[in-house]
Amino acid sequence: MPESFLTIAALRDAATSLWRGDADAEAQAAARDRILTKPPGSLGRLERIAQWHARWRRGRPMVLERIDVIVFAGNHGVVAQGVSAWPSAVTAQMVENFRNGGAAINQLSRVAGATLRVVEVADLAPTQDFTAGPAMDEAGFLAAVNLGYASVSPEADLLCLGEMGIGNTTVASALSAGLFGGSGTDWAGRGAGIDDDGLARKARAIDAALSRHGDFTSDPLEAARRLGGYELAAIMGATLAARRHGVPVLLDGFVCTAAAAPLARLNSDGLDHALVSHRSAEAGHARLAAALGVEPLLDLGLRLGEASGAALAAPLVRAAIACHTGMATFDSAGVATNSDARAS
Ligand SMILES: Cc1cc2ncn([C@H]3O[C@H](COP(=O)(O)O)[C@@H](O)[C@H]3O)c2cc1C
Numbered sequence: 001m002p003e004s005f006l007t008i009a010a011l012r013d014a015a016t017s018l019w020r021g022d023a024d025a026e027a028q029a030a031a032r033d034r035i036l037t038k039p040p041g042s043l044g045r046l047e048r049i050a051q052w053h054a055r056w057r058r059g060r061p062m063v064l065e066r067i068d069v070i071v072f073a074g075n076h077g078v079v080a081q082g083v084s085a086w087p088s089a090v091t092a093q094m095v096e097n098f099r100n101g102g103a104a105i106n107q108l109s110r111v112a113g114a115t116l117r118v119v120e121v122a123d124l125a126p127t128q129d130f131t132a133g134p135a136m137d138e139a140g141f142l143a144a145v146n147l148g149y150a151s152v153s154p155e156a157d158l159l160c161l162g163e164m165g166i167g168n169t170t171v172a173s174a175l176s177a178g179l180f181g182g183s184g185t186d187w188a189g190r191g192a193g194i195d196d197d198g199l200a201r202k203a204r205a206i207d208a209a210l211s212r213h214g215d216f217t218s219d220p221l222e223a224a225r226r227l228g229g230y231e232l233a234a235i236m237g238a239t240l241a242a243r244r245h246g247v248p249v250l251l252d253g254f255v256c257t258a259a260a261a262p263l264a265r266l267n268s269d270g271l272d273h274a275l276v277s278h279r280s281a282e283a284g285h286a287r288l289a290a291a292l293g294v295e296p297l298l299d300l301g302l303r304l305g306e307a308s309g310a311a312l313a314a315p316l317v318r319a320a321i322a323c324h325t326g327m328a329t330f331d332s333a334g335v336a337t338n339s340d341a342r343a344s
Pocket residue numbers: 083084085086090094163164165166167168169170190191192193194304305306
């Protein structure tokens with residue numbers, strides 16, 4: 001596979017010929033779960049998380065020494081439609097804040113024992129307003145995908161993805177509608193706190209984008225190029241790279257999940273190496289998770305973005321792996337197995 005995609009066709013090839021994961025490693029992890037000193041299944045979803053990590057780790061040891069958090073930042077032409085309560089300048093100001101350690105994600109990354117990196121996509125130039133034309137041309141879209149792809153280190157044991165981009169809840173709503181159907185009012189939410197009039201403008205902008213681009217959105221990559229944004233394209237590229245490198249992924253909230261969703265539309269298992277870390281309070285996220293058939297790990301009423309939910313869920317993966325690798329077996333600890341096991 002090339003290190004960067006020169007054409008949409010090359011990207012499509014990569015996104016439709018995915019590594020399917022290590023089914024043996026997953027089965028071995030499930031078998032070990034059954035002999036650990038606990039009632040079978042009693043660690044609930046933690047057991048599935050450990051098995052998931054084993055499957056997508058390409059045979060490497062089940063450790064969580066290196067957790068990478070990457071926040072991709074970008075700007076959006078559709079902000080001109082009055083869809084955000086905040087000016088686009090806040091994107092660059094928050095990037096500076098990330099670099100100075102002052103944002104929520106700085107604190108949450110530290111608590112998770114993770115390393116935070118911020119990547120400005122397209123130098124924070126805005127996309128084209130997608131009510132008037134495609135958000136990105138092919139070259140700009142591919143450059144953003146490639147930047148995201150190249151940002152992923154194969155050395156990471158877990159990758160937390162997030163975003164910063166004023167206006168991007170409108171973009172995520174339009175992209176979700178393009179991929180899964182529905183209208184502006186179905187998908188639009190209040191984002192970073194827009195009022196009722198703004199919410200109505202947001203729904204109208206999404207509907208305008210859908211009527212302009214709707215004929216092309218049956219192709220998930222065209223949907224991503226026309227209705228997406230630079231940082232969303234980078235998140236998709238990073239998610240694809242993580243699949244290739246054997247790095248399990250935690251996706252953040254609505255925007256991040258929408259960004260990666262084209263991969264699930266290209267392949268029914270295209271996001272199996274990624275977990276949705278939390279259910280965002282942003283209106284569209286529950287609908288998007290249902291459309292993808294996934295159950296987010298946490299539900300804390302967060303509606304921030306920045307990878308905040310992903311960083312919060314990383315300790316769950318750490319806990320799952322600690323139990324899986326550290327617990328004694330019934331045999332080694334001399335604990336009696338249950339009656340079914342004794343009878344067999
Ligand atoms: C100070 C501030 C910090 C943020 N951190 C994340 N977001 C979040 O809000 C933005 C999306 O909301 P909308 O679509 O309504 O513009 C994104 O930048 C997202 O990451 C923030 C927003 C603000 C204002």
